Amino acid sequence: AQRVTQPEKLLSVFKGAPVELKCNYSYSGSPELFWYVQYSRQRLQLLLRHISRESIKGFTADLNKGETSFHLKKPFAQEEDSAMYYCAFHGGATNKLIFGTGTLLAVQP
Amino acid sequence: DTGVSQNPRHKITKRGQNVTFRCDPISEHNRLYWYRQTLGQGPEFLTYFQNEAQLEKSRLLSDRFSAERPKGSFSTLEIQRTEQGDSAMYLCASSLAGKTGELFFGEGSRLTVL
Numbered sequence: 001a002q003r004v005t006q007p008e009k010l011l012s013v014f015k016g017a018p019v020e021l022k023c024n025y026s027y028s029g030s031p032e033l034f035w036y037v038q039y040s041r042q043r044l045q046l047l048l049r050h051i052s053r054e055s056i057k058g059f060t061a062d063l064n065k066g067e068t069s070f071h072l073k074k075p076f077a078q079e080e081d082s083a084m085y086y087c088a089f090h091g092g093a094t095n096k097l098i099f100g101t102g103t104l105l106a107v108q109p
Numbered sequence: 110d111t112g113v114s115q116n117p118r119h120k121i122t123k124r125g126q127n128v129t130f131r132c133d134p135i136s137e138h139n140r141l142y143w144y145r146q147t148l149g150q151g152p153e154f155l156t157y158f159q160n161e162a163q164l165e166k167s168r169l170l171s172d173r174f175s176a177e178r179p180k181g182s183f184s185t186l187e188i189q190r191t192e193q194g195d196s197a198m199y200l201c202a203s204s205l206a207g208k209t210g211e212l213f214f215g216e217g218s219r220l221t222v223l
Contacts, residue, residue, distance in 0.1 A: 009149070034210050043112075044152070044200070044214040086151050090210045095140070096165060097210050099151035 002027050004089045006100035013077050014108050021072040021103050023061075023087030031091040033063055033070040036099070038084040047072075047085070057081070077107045113215035115201050121221045122191055129187045130218040134203030141184050142212060143176055144200040145169065152200055158184060159206055191222045 003026040013019055025031055033050040048056045050063040050070060061072045070087060087100040114133045122128050134141045140159050144152035155174070156166045160181040170176075173191075178184040188195055198219050202212035 004151075006151075032210050043216050044202075046211055046213075049210065088210065094165065095159075095209045096142070096154040096157060096167075097212060098154065099144075101149065101151045 002089065002091055002098055004087050004098055004100040006085075006087055006103050008103045009101070010104045010106065012106045012108060015079055016076050019072075019074045019077045019081070019105065019107075021085050021087075021105065023070045023072065023100060025068050025070065025087075025089045027068070027089065027091045029091055031063075031089055033061070034088040034090070034097070035059070035061055035070075035072050036086040036088055038086070040083070044086070077105075079107045079109055081105060082107045113201055113203050113213050115199075115215035115218045117218060118216065119219045119221075121223065123223050124193060125190055127187065127189045128191055128220060129185055130199050130201075130220075132184045132186070132201030132203075132215060134183070134201070135213055136182075137205070138203035138213070139181070139206050140204045140209075141178055142202040142204070143184070143186050144202065146198045146200055146217070147196075155186075188220070191220075193222045196220055196222045 005024045035047040037047040038044045059074045084102050086102045089098045142157040143155040146152045154167050156176050158178040161178050173189045176186045198217045200217045202214045204212050
């Protein structure tokens, strides 16, 4: 079954520290992976897509097919990065996006 | 266009009552999705439309749930004979066909069943 796993419910770091939010998926084909973010009192929004290989707000994510992972990284966390982060997956004939359970990132001053 | 809008934002109802939520997508988006989110979980897919056609439904969508998008614009999600387990945030999202994964979400409709 297609599945996305985010093993950490909470990740707490200090401002300026590196951040890595983990995401693993189960799928034998070629997936499309995304990271979504939800800031406090805001709607869920797309942060980045693996296809575009972009850096958004200093965040990057690389698709590792060998490890079936799509971890989100940022070298220096900022307080404004505190939010809920969801990894999402799309693959196969379906047009639905499957979300992980989310990781709450808390950046301490 | 202010993005995807949902109403009501909050609904409290008694068990056994019917409720209906409405979603207005971004006007040029032909795909519309419904998700459900409970505490500590990520959004769970319920169903999606391309224009007015409902193309996929989750097994989560029991017979008590029905969704429509009659003119390919706004959509409604109706829950009949609500149960306490239906309490959740119901999220609507829209996208362009061919851009699966690039969803624009509404703020959600929170349902509380007493």
